[in-house]
Amino acid sequence: MEAEAERPLKLYFIPYLAAGHMIPLCDIAQFFASRGQHVTIITTPFNAQTLHQSKNFHVQTFQFPSQEVGLPEGVENLSTATDLQTSNRIYMATTLLRQPMESFVEQHPPDCIVADFLYPWVHDLALKLRIPRLVFNGFSLFTICAMEAVKTHGIGASLPFLIPDFPHHVTMNAAPPEDVRRFIESLLTVALKSDGFIINNFAELDGEEYLRHYERTTGHKAWHLGPASLVRSTCLEKAERGLKSVVSVEECVSWLDSKRVNSVVYICFGSICYFPDKQLYEIASAIEASGHEFIWVVPEKKGKENESEEEKENWLPKGFEERGMIIKGWAPQVVILGHPSVGAFLTHCGWNSTVEAVTAGVPMITWPVHSDQFYNEKLITRVRGIGVEVGAEEWTFCGFYECGKVVGRDRIEEAVRRVMDGGDEAQQIRRRAKEFAETARQAVGEGGSSYNNLTALIHHLKTLTL
Numbered sequence: 169m170e171a172e173a174e175r176p177l178k179l180y181f182i183p184y185l186a187a188g189h190m191i192p193l194c195d196i197a198q199f200f201a202s203r204g205q206h207v208t209i210i211t212t213p214f215n216a217q218t219l220h221q222s223k224n225f226h227v228q229t230f231q232f233p234s235q236e237v238g239l240p241e242g243v244e245n246l247s248t249a250t251d252l253q254t255s256n257r258i259y260m261a262t263t264l265l266r267q268p269m270e271s272f273v274e275q276h277p278p279d280c281i282v283a284d285f286l287y288p289w290v291h292d293l294a295l296k297l298r299i300p301r302l303v304f305n306g307f308s309l310f311t312i313c314a315m316e317a318v319k320t321h322g323i324g325a326s327l328p329f330l331i332p333d334f335p336h337h338v339t340m341n342a343a344p345p346e347d348v349r350r351f352i353e354s355l356l357t358v359a360l361k362s363d364g365f366i367i368n369n370f371a372e373l374d375g376e377e378y379l380r381h382y383e384r385t386t387g388h389k390a391w392h393l394g395p396a397s398l399v400r401s402t403c404l405e406k407a408e409r410g411l412k413s414v415v416s417v418e419e420c421v422s423w424l425d426s427k428r429v430n431s432v433v434y435i436c437f438g439s440i441c442y443f444p445d446k447q448l449y450e451i452a453s454a455i456e457a458s459g460h461e462f463i464w465v466v467p468e469k470k471g472k473e474n475e476s477e478e479e480k481e482n483w484l485p486k487g488f489e490e491r492g493m494i495i496k497g498w499a500p501q502v503v504i505l506g507h508p509s510v511g512a513f514l515t516h517c518g519w520n521s522t523v524e525a526v527t528a529g530v531p532m533i534t535w536p537v538h539s540d541q542f543y544n545e546k547l548i549t550r551v552r553g554i555g556v557e558v559g560a561e562e563w564t565f566c567g568f569y570e571c572g573k574v575v576g577r578d579r580i581e582e583a584v585r586r587v588m589d590g591g592d593e594a595q596q597i598r599r600r601a602k603e604f605a606e607t608a609r610q611a612v613g614e615g616g617s618s619y620n621n622l623t624a625l626i627h628h629l630k631t632l633t634l
């Protein structure tokens with residue numbers, strides 16, 4: 169029995185096919201692998217290629233049903249979609265993957281299964297196999313608490329609303345469309361039947377008060393194991409997170425090396441948000457007016473056939489490109505954020521981007537677009553004081569939702585100035601951001617909060633299964 173307890177856990181990880189979900193869950197899988205556990209990541213061939221950098225876990229692939237859903241070969245990740253139809257087809261494909269994945273797991277059962285909350289079917293599978301199941305959805309615990317509170321109290325349809333029973337007074341000015349809210353709430357209900365949530369954050373950023381609040385109001389367990397982006401140690405490895413970068417790390421670093429400390433605004437809206445030209449033009453005009461240099465990641469546009477160069481770039485004010493670096497496609501975000509010349513991050517508040525900025529000690533200019541991002545913004549600005557808001561109050565553009573609203577240049581410019589122009593407020597925000605970065609680093613080091621949580625979780629799973 170003693171020897172059995174020493175046996176590594178056999179763990180299956182099933183990440184959702186979107187960069188914002190895959191990157192952190194695969195990083196977290198590596199945390200387990202680095203502690204001697206036997207890890208298998210279950211995914212599709214194209215997504216498996218993005219995992220080449222590590223040898224300490226196994227990958228089990230299943231053919232992506234491209235033909236069945238009418239997609240070209242190689243489009244297997246939500247982050248490679250640039251229109252709603254493609255996104256819907258990828259979602260459809262993930263439902264078709266259930267059957268082959270399920271039968272593989274049944275034939276080769278693990279000790280525990282860790283799956284994205286967008287795969288609620290794993291609940292029944294784990295019950296059938298009598299194995300523990302952990303859930304990952306890539307959200308902060310703060311956001312999960314907020315969503316739970318909104319669900320329990322049946323609020324959120326009319327605005328503004330105060331999140332009920334919360335340790336802080338947090339007023340929300342944005343609500344999801346009713347059908348999306350119901351969908352997320354149904355997934356959360358299934359997630360709460362699991363053996364616990366895995367959170368890509370460190371406990372100090374969500375705060376003890378939210379951990380206690382969560383456990384008290386739900387009776388469910390949450391394990392802070394992040395920041396996931398700290399799993400790897402060298403820049404070159406970090407450059408390969410997610411999709412392939414269209415610029416080299418060297419090019420980004422040498423451009424940033426030529427700039428002053430804290431002088432550059434980094435702009436990126438994650439992997440599934442794409443703005444129309446008129447919104448890009450407002451951003452460009454605001455940055456131009458602020459006078460700051462920038463690195464701006466713009467999703468690669470497919471462009472219509474016969475579109476002239478001028479038509480393709482009609483969102484750029486004249487001469488604008490000269491004062492910064494525009495990256496069309498995928499950028500080495502973690503490397504950029506980690507460079508001392510970067511003084512602020514204009515972000516959509518996707519949770520990965522948020523926690524990566526915190527880890528780098530970079531203040532945020534917050535512009536939520538959809539999903540959990542509006543809650544993340546409140547944690548950053550109102551609760552932890554490490555960013556300022558642009559003032560976006562509505563769901564706008566992303567892979568599964570579109571509306572025609574545009575945020576005007578004046579609001580963007582004002583927020584950029586508040587963080588970049590070095591006044592008292594900016595200095596305090598920067599100081600707090602640096603303190604959280606230090607805490608993040610300590611959390612994943614030996615004896616830190618996330619490190620200890622992982623030790624406790626592995627022990628807990630062993631007592632349940634071995």
Ligand SMILES: O=c1ccn([C@@H]2O[C@H](COP(=O)(O)OP(=O)(O)O[C@H]3O[C@H](CO)[C@@H](O)[C@H](O)[C@H]3O)[C@@H](O)[C@H]2O)c(=O)[nH]1
Pocket residue numbers: 187188189191305306307409410436437438439440441465497498499500501502517518519520521522524538539540541
């Ligand atoms: O050019 C790029 C663009 C993105 N990234 C990385 O891609 C990830 C993007 O994740 P995130 O910032 O969370 O944004 P989304 O891709 O929008 O993530 C989705 O998933 C997140 C986790 O569930 C949610 O918080 C978001 O709202 C949801 O949109 C991050 O690790 C980035 O570092 C790059 O490396 N290079």
